[in-house]
Amino acid sequence: MPLLTTYPPLQLDNALTPVSVNRVEINGAFRTRRSFLDPIFKPLVDHGPNSTTTIGDVVDRINVASEKLAQLGVFQEDIRVSIAQALDSPHPTAESLNLTFGVQEKGLLVLSAGTSVGNTEGSAVTHLQLRNILGGAETLTLDASTGTRTRAAYQAALSTPLPSHPTLRLSLEGQRSSVAKPWASHTENLTAGLLRLAWPTPALDKHALVLSTTHRQITSLAPSASPTLRAEAGDSLKTALSHTFTRDRRSGPFPFLPERGYLLRTVSELAGWGPLKGDVSFAKSEVELAAVTPLTTTGGITVSGTFRAGALLPLPFGYGLSGPAAPSRISDRFQLGGPTDVRVFQLGGLGPHDGRDAVGGDVYAAGGVSVTAPLPRVGAASPLRAQAFVSGGRLVALGKGGMAGAVGEMGRGWPSMAAGVGLVYAHPIGRFELNFGLPLVVRRGEEGRKGLQLGVGITFM
The missing domain is CATH 3.10.20.310 (membrane protein fhac)
Structure with missing residues (x-):
């Protein structure tokens, strides 16, 4: 006010x-x-x-x-x-x-260096921002980072609010990165250009509509790389239109450690179909539902649950829906398993493998339930918590039965599952977990890991 x-x-x-x-x-x-x-x-x-x-x-x-x-x-x-x-x-x-x-205008230049946390990775980041450069609340942002898996990443974005709509922002972005993916014996280099339109609703929901063109290169294969991965090595071009919707009603005294509320997020992507060019064509959707509630009126004991699911359907090129469709590529398929989703499994430990390479899948469903509580003598005023959890999921590839066959395969047999206990620390830059767990169900070809597992990220299952 x-x-x-x-x-x-x-x-x-x-x-x-x-x-x-x-x-x-x-x-x-x-x-x-x-x-x-x-x-x-x-x-x-x-x-x-x-x-x-x-x-x-x-x-x-x-x-x-x-x-x-x-x-x-x-x-x-x-x-x-x-x-x-x-x-x-x-x-x-x-x-x-x-x-x-x-009014008092903020400074033109912001320059900072520090650390950031993404799922399964920590990074050192240099950030440069120029504000209000043309007198219309335009922002030019330049970021450079290097991390535990990301060897180098650069991003430039010029954004502006559309007239009379301060929260309706249009941005033109360029990205370049090189990310090591040891669970699939390669490094992926990305160069992308994006046009993004982002806006909130009066209810504080968030929408983002993105048109992007991305050049992907699978390179630096390990000597032990599988035949599946070697067949996909090289360059790929994707042009896609995507929409992300986020409704986050979670709250709590610490960031990344909510105590009540719910989250709904959907991501839809259409690539290579119709006027969209490239050498891949598919429709892809994901949904995430999460809820957390306190078990007691005082004391900070909570129970939370998360469910995620996604599907990727290859499409024929052009404007039709009939005709042959090229198989999906590893750059677009889902990966499942690791300390931030299905805990007690290796990164990419669930789903189709060729040898030790996680080659990804086209349909998945996963979920988890956890209970967190303050530690004795530490109390609810601390962002340090103890937790117990159960998580599990399935990731399958499309076969001759198509999408119907893949969905049917999801329901055959038990999903891969694990349970454990650990410590959670909610830091302002991200969430840190140190867990001890045991795989309960490990399907053939998948990789679980008994013992300690460290998780660093901003979203957890």
Whole structure:
């Protein structure tokens, strides 16, 4: 909420008093274009000839304009608004007001270096950001990182809010990375260009629509690489349109350790079909559901459950749905297993293998249940917890039976499962887990691991 002041003292508590707004001034927006700000403040002064505006209406519109300014990300949060009687009005009355918004722009340059956590990986990151570079809340971001698996990654993004919609952002991005994938005996090099449109809903759900072209290269094969992997080595080009929806209603005293609420996330991708070019063509979807609830009113004991599922359906090239479709590639197939999803299994330990190489699958379902509780003598005020968990899943490839056959295969026999106990630490940059577990069910060809397992990430099953 903005800080409101009035001069001379006005009766703002009488919300039904008719008023008019004579003038709106913005002080402190030195680098921001007036043409960009005008649509934000236009509702304060643009009324129909027969409309009646009250003090309550003006205060509501001030709050809306202030919230839009804050959402731009280029102004400090302490926005001040002064309301004064419009003595310069042609017919000065107590009902004619001048509004003055006092803002302070954030610095143009942000440069930082530090660490970040992704699933199964920690990275050192250098971050450079230029804000409001053209006076329309544009942001140019440059990132470079290296990590435990990512040998090098670079990203550049130029984003801008669309007029009158501070939270509707359009960005043009370029990415380049080289990631070692020892569970499949290769390194994958990626070079991508993306056009992203992101927006939240009034209920704070998040949407992102992305058009991307990505060149993938499977290289640096290990001497022991399997025939399946050697057949897929080399270059691949994918053009795809994807949509991500996220509804996160989880909350708690520590980041990455929620105590109540639920999460719903869906990801849909269409690649290589219709006008989309490349040498792969498929439709791919994933859904994730998670919920957590406290078991006691005090004490920090919670139970949480997560379910994830996904399917990849190869499609023929062109605009038809009939005709032969090329098999999926390892760069696009799902991988399952590891300390952040099905615990007590190796990275990529579930699903189809050729020798020791995890070659991925086209259909999967996985889930887990865990109970967390504060440690004795540490208490609920600490982000350190003890946990007990059970997790499991199946990952299969499409065969001659197609999608129906793969879904049927998912239900045959027990899924791979594991159980264990461990410690959880919720750090502001990510979640750390040290678990001791035992595989309960390991299907033929899959790789479980008895004993200790360290997990580092931001999302866990």
